[in-house]
Amino acid sequence: MDGDPQQPRPPQLRISDADRHRLAEFLREAAGEGRLEVDELEERLEATYAAKVYADLVPLVVDLPGAASVVPTSAAPAPVEPHAPASSSYVALPQPANSTAVLSSQTRKGAWVVGASHTAFSLMGSVDLDLREAVFTVREVVINANTVMGAVDIIVNAHTQVIVEGTGLMGAFEQSRDKVAADFGPYSPIVRVRGFALMGAVTVTRKPMPGQKRGFLGRASS
Incomplete structure (x- = not known):
């Protein structure tokens, strides 16, 4: 949230993009800890970016421990009992x-x-890696991307830093024009692309994140 997340906010006060990204x-x-299934995570992320006011965020975290850290105390429900730790981190997600x-995609x-x-x-095919909703296990990730007469397309969100270090041989290895303004923070993940x-x-x-409407962060939606 902007400023102190514990600061009381009226439930019907409009939320910002920073609020959505934090949630x-x-x-x-929570998904990485095994608290949410893949389908649940996707549904809640979509609802997060469609939310308008603080009260809209409450149902998305009501059953998760630590909700008060992302939902203002005036809008959040009473604290819930912490769930038992997942037996294996990220167990619900493909890795x-x-x-x-x-010759395929x-x-x-x-x-x-x-x-x-x-x-x-x-090789004469295409690989699409959409990292916007991905869970990063480390802050800096290396993507080794190589193609022969084909394409590798990598998509990141506004909060992910990108370092492109590859080489194009009679081809292109580049970061294209942003469709949404970059918005980095101290904990922004870093994606280093080589190959x-x-x-x-x-x-x-x-x-923009999936579900974001046209005009968020001042740019056109995907």
Whole structure:
């Protein structure tokens, strides 16, 4: 939330994009702890970015411990008892280490776990990696993206920093024009993209979160 999240706020006061992003991170952490199923996480993230006032946020966190840290005390319900720790972190989410497309296509999107590194390769095909709703296990992630006469498209959100270090050989290896303004914070994840594109393209694009309406952060929606 903007300022102190514990500061009382009227339930019908309009929320900001920063409020939405903070709650989204809270929900992803809950999913990573095994408290939310994949479908539940996706539904709550969609509702988060559609929320208008503080009262809209309450149903999204009412059954999660630590709700008061992201919902103002005047709008939040009474604290709930902490759930038992998950037996294994991220147990409910897919955790692919690589994505490969040979004369085909592969897409990663929604809630999934990105480890310290992920390898993407396409040969006359396409790989789409949507990291906007992904759960990061470490702050800095390395994406090894390579393509031969194909494409690897990587999508990040406004809060993810990107470092593009690859090489295009008769092709393109680049970050395209942002579709939403960058909005970094002290805990923003970092995605470092390495590799090569031979007669193909590796492209990183910053887009609004799924469910965000046109005009959020002053840019067009995806």
